[in-house]
């Protein structure tokens with residue numbers, strides 16, 4: 001069997017990152033996991049939580065010893081918060097991020113950065129204008145496993161790239177906010193955005209975008225398939241659905257080798273490389289859930305903020321905006337319109 005050497009991940013120890021005080025905007029599903037991840041790993045400290053209801057903020061804050069705020073503006077004004085983690089539904093990212101920036105706070109905004117490229121550009125512009133940090137919390141690109149993959153890709157170890165193929169489906173029940181047109185429902189911004197983000201991180205900006213969508217009776221998109229074409233001939237074929245679970249794998253093909261992320265590809269996990277001779281090679285990254293991985297992005301943000309940067313190298317503003325430009329074009333072709341557009 002031929003040898004294939006994997007590079008070591010270059011992600012620094014999160015325990016060494018400068019310790020910042022975090023305010024959680026949105027005591028929901030991801031807000032809870034992010035708080036738990038920071039409590040278990042690394043050097044970051046959650047000090048406060050904000051909600052539209054003081055009662056809900058207090059219910060989240062009390063068992064964790066946090067300060068509670070009954071509005072997102074009040075959280076943004078808290079002098080014991082350095083950086084606000086925006087963990088509200090997609091449609092509220094823009095307003096909550098802007099309020100925090102206007103109050104002088106740095107922001108780490110859950111994916112997607114905004115509901116469209118225009119919102120993302122405005123968040124980035126507002127941060128830059130104030131000399132504050134803003135980044136999209138696309139946690140995958142901050143994981144050690146993604147750093148290994150990125151090195152293989154950028155160092156040409158797969159050969160010249162020919163394709164990215166990915167799927168991401170989860171069964172999201174009718175009670176989930178993804179079924180609400182008012183909250184920019186559908187799989188695109190919850191699940192598909194990972195596929196678009198990684199395909200464009202790997203292959204760049206497509207010059208052709210083709211989408212096929214299927215609407216549900218409630219008017220929300222249920223599934224969406226996309227083909228992206230790139231100037232050098234590479235292609236991306238991506239499929240996302242909220243109608244059922246898929247293996248959630250992502251494969252990057254090059255002329256010399258193909259690399260597949262273990263599913264779910266957006267979580268901590270291993271990599272398999274199949275070289276042109278047909279041999280399989282493993283990088284056995286430990287599989288993990290959100291609590292095992294969300295702290296990596298917080299440590300990277302803290303390092304960038306301490307260095308006075310307005311964005312972070314792993315997820316620059318332009319990368320977040322590019323992914324949303326592609327999403328916008330897919331929506332234009334498939335008739336998906338979000339509130340306020």
Ligand SMILES: NC(=O)c1ccc[n+]([C@@H]2O[C@H](COP(=O)([O-])OP(=O)(O)OC[C@H]3O[C@@H](n4cnc5c(N)ncnc54)[C@H](OP(=O)(O)O)[C@@H]3O)[C@@H](O)[C@H]2O)c1
Nearest residue numbers: 026027028029030031051052056087088089090092110111
């Ligand atoms: N990185 C990941 O793996 C990951 C996973 C899941 C979700 N996310 C992202 O995180 C964001 C939040 O998702 P989630 O699943 O955590 O959401 P969620 O639990 O449904 O809601 C989060 C919180 O948002 C607040 N909120 C503010 N404005 C709202 C509005 N207009 N309608 C409803 N709730 C509102 C609610 O708190 P109050 O009502 O108390 O104000 C709620 O607790 C989404 O943008 C999503 O894409 C990321």
